[in-house]
Amino acid sequence: MSDSDMEINPARRMGFADDNFVMIHGDYYRMNDISNANRRPIMLLAWYTEFADILLRNLRLGLAEETRQDLEEKGATDIVKKIAEFLENTPSVFSRPGQSTSEETRNRNRIVNKLKMVKQIRNHGTHNKIQDSYWLEAMLTCMIDLCQMLKQLGMASNRLRIFEADCVEQLKKLRRFNDLF
Known part of the structure; x- marks a missing residue:
C-alpha cells in the first residue's frame, strides 16, 4: 500500500x-484497531480516576476530614487503596440497626472486594495491552455494582448516583457500538 x-x-x-x-x-x-487500542487505557484510567474522586468526596463513607485532605494530594490508586483499607477496618460504617454482625461483615467484604477488583482491572489496563473492550466493560460493570451496593447501604452521594447512571449509559454504548471501543 x-x-x-x-x-x-x-x-x-x-x-x-x-x-x-x-x-x-x-x-x-x-x-481503526490501532486507534481503539490506544484509546482503551485512556478511557479506563479516566473512569477510574473519576470514580476515585467521587469516592473520596463521598462523606457517607465516613472518612475523617484529615484522611480526606491527605488523600487530596494522592493519585487515584492510592485513594482507592486507602478507602478499601479504611472500610475493611471500620465496621461501624456498615452497622445498621437490627443488623447482625455477620451481615455487616458480609456487606463490608463485598464492597472491599469490589474496590480491590476495580483496582486490579485498572492495573491490568495500565500494565497490559488491552486487545478488546472486555476490560472496559469489566471496569464499568464493577463500578456500577459498587455504586449499587453503596446505594443499598445508604452510602451513596448524589454525585455517585449520577456517576452510576453515566456508567450505565456508557456501558450501553460500548455494547451497541463495540467496534468504536
Whole structure:
C-alpha cells in the first residue's frame, strides 16, 4: 500500500459519514484497531480516576476530614487503596440497626472486594495491552455494582448516583457500538 493509499481524502472528513472517524465528545478521532487500542487505557484510567474522586468526596463513607485532605494530594490508586483499607477496618460504617454482625461483615467484604477488583482491572489496563473492550466493560460493570451496593447501604452521594447512571449509559454504548471501543 502506498502512502497516498493511506491518506484520507479531505473531502471525506465528515465524521460518521466517513468510516475512518468516530466522534467522541464533539471531537473526531480516527477509528481503526490501532486507534481503539490506544484509546482503551485512556478511557479506563479516566473512569477510574473519576470514580476515585467521587469516592473520596463521598462523606457517607465516613472518612475523617484529615484522611480526606491527605488523600487530596494522592493519585487515584492510592485513594482507592486507602478507602478499601479504611472500610475493611471500620465496621461501624456498615452497622445498621437490627443488623447482625455477620451481615455487616458480609456487606463490608463485598464492597472491599469490589474496590480491590476495580483496582486490579485498572492495573491490568495500565500494565497490559488491552486487545478488546472486555476490560472496559469489566471496569464499568464493577463500578456500577459498587455504586449499587453503596446505594443499598445508604452510602451513596448524589454525585455517585449520577456517576452510576453515566456508567450505565456508557456501558450501553460500548455494547451497541463495540467496534468504536
